[in-house]
Amino acid sequence: MKEVKCVCGHVNPIGTILCEACGRALTEEAKQESLHDMRYEGSARRSQTYNKRYIDKIxxxxxxxxxGVWLIVITLIASALGTILPQVMYIPQNIPPADYYAEQYGIFGKIYYLLGFHDLYSSWWYLLMIASIGISLVICSLDRVIPLYRALKNQRVSRHESFLMRQRLFNRIASTEQTIQDFDIVKKRLKEKRYKISEENGNILAEKGRFSRWGPYVNHIGLIIFLIGGMLRFVPGMYVDEVLWLREGEIKTIPGTHKEYVLENKKFTMELYDKEKDKEVYGAALDRIGSVVKSFQSDVVLYKRDPESTIGDNENLIKEKEAKIRVNEPLKFDNYAIYQVDYKLDEFKTMTFNFLEKATDEIKGEVTIDLFDPQQEYDLENGYKLELLGYYPDFSGFAKSGEPLTDSAVPNNPAFLFNMISPEHPDGEKSFAAIRQTVEPLGETDYKMAFKDISTRNATALTVRKDLTLWILAIGGAIFMIGVIQGSYWNHRRIWLQNVNGNILIAGHTNKNWHSLRNEIMYIVKDTSIPVTIDQQEEKKNVKESGKTDDGSSKD
Structure with a gap:
């Protein structure tokens, strides 16, 4: 395929509709048009030129x-579908997701899981959709901005008469001595309107606001950067948003820190509004509501794990700092921030059960279970032993299959399935026990587990956050807004004034706000012999409408 050489001598890329230099129409379709399509200055776009190789088709x-629009619509629909059922992080953690969705929501839940909607924002196909939107933005921009830049850069002051005649704003008048002298008045007024004036052989090209043509492409750059920032959140170490429940006296590895940092909860305190001290300001509210929390805080110690120590070794820790974490007063370290978000008073810590012989109510043994570290077996001596077959920290009922369910890993309503081994029953008997509740799932038994006592402690909920993508998102958002302002509040305006073959030709073009450009031209040529431009599109429309009678029939 060869390049296209115009009559004026300028060599244009394949697919060019209007000569980049003089503006002559290079295709039969363009020659037949009453007005030129100036969206991309008639320049050649790769997507409309090549269609042979696979890379061309892509x-x-x-x-x-x-x-691009359909990719965005499909992604939005997928995001909406992801809210129909709870995401995987909000379902019980002791049940495989595949089983949970199938049991709770039937065939719909199974399909939901198989399609990856249960973990939508981390699924490979959702990330592929986001990447496709980014690729579409890049290719759409390159396909248009490069030829547009080349066409605007190569444009000359003197344009062919056919180019000016096919502009929406156009007029002509026979040239006289006066009209040529009026060029100086027009130039002066164009400068007042801050036009950049170029002259060639007595012809004038006045232009301003060209930078506004790049507004949409600046938008695209901002969106691409924003999408890159969003996708980087899935890169390990770039983004962390985890919840850490920490009980008084407890030491835990901080999630998302690659097991490098450890946090200890020394004490949790909560302060209520005092009805006497705060009566003057909050008296009415306190009388109506009752107890209201004024503040709560966690006194913590931050440790760094010795690189040579093993995971889980809380003895060889390097103390970093002590801190008091309150709402909006986080503990900050090494790009991390730990916020106080919630608390739980009197959270269950241990539960004590009695191993009873039902016939005599004789206690054969007592067992205390740490709700955060339950053991598999408990030896009660004298031939009595307990095996823990199942632990359900937040028992919420039984599934259709009879399997006990738990809503979370937090012991809000702990329940246990025991195998009770005794001299009379060496293979054991099954007992399901919870707070003040004992169930015999396999029928009548000789022994049972009876609830005796429970101990509690306070717990604090902390959010661990780290976001190394914020500055990328901020830059992307700022660039996007610059593009919006650039394309919305300015427009690219051009006015051509030429003396051709004894005629004065005046034409104008803008990418938007034609009425304003026409008013500007009226001011520029006011009280001169140069004519005001005619809106050829409006004139053609009026002629078409005038060819019809009021009842819609043709006058002919």
């Missing part, structure tokens, strides 16, 4: 605005 696919 380029053409992603360069389509319709494809």
């Amino acid at each position: 380029w053409n696919f992603f360069s389509s605005v319709k494809v």
